Amino acid sequence: MRLLAALAAALAALPTLGHAAAPATVPVVGCIESAATAYRLPPAVVLILLSVEGGTLGQVSPNSNGTVDIGPMQVNTIWVAAVARHWGATASAAYVALRDNFCANVEAGTWILRQAMDQARGDFWEGVGFYHSHDPGYKTDYLRKVLREALRLQAQTLHQTAAARQSTAKGS
Secondary structure, three states, X not given: OHHHHHHHHHHHOOHHHOOOOOOOHHHHHHHHHHHHHHOOOOHHHHHHHHHHHOOXXXXXXXXXXXXXXXXXXXXXXXXXXXXXXXXXXXXXXHHHHHHHOHHHHHHHHHHHHHHHHHHOOOOHHHHHHHHXXXXXXXXXXXXXXXXXXXXXXXXXXXXXXXXXXXXXHHHO
């Protein structure tokens, strides 16, 4: 939990959640933890994918293939019908929730990641790659981005932890 809180603090400092972000880190952490627990995935992976995707609430990003990516986890419109069925909602309601509700977007993105992991049959990195694309080139590029971001967040977290320890030691 301490690592997740430190990573969430690091994520909160990034512009990825945008102007309509959750008002406090606690709800963001709760949404990430709930989705990760529900789909048996490490919360840190969800956090890293949020950072890699770089989406914001309300954001709709067009793709060259005519689809769009929606919200913080950049859920592609090819998933809207499946997410709507998963939620027992209409496609239009699912679209609006994906675009405008942080927790709904994270839940859907984490559910999609679980689908990708299941398709990869236990190969964790293949599943993370499948979250983005099944095309080998796009998947490899995405995995490089994920690794870079994981290493960046790890270094940032280690730096913050060291600074906190140093501050505590000075105050003792």
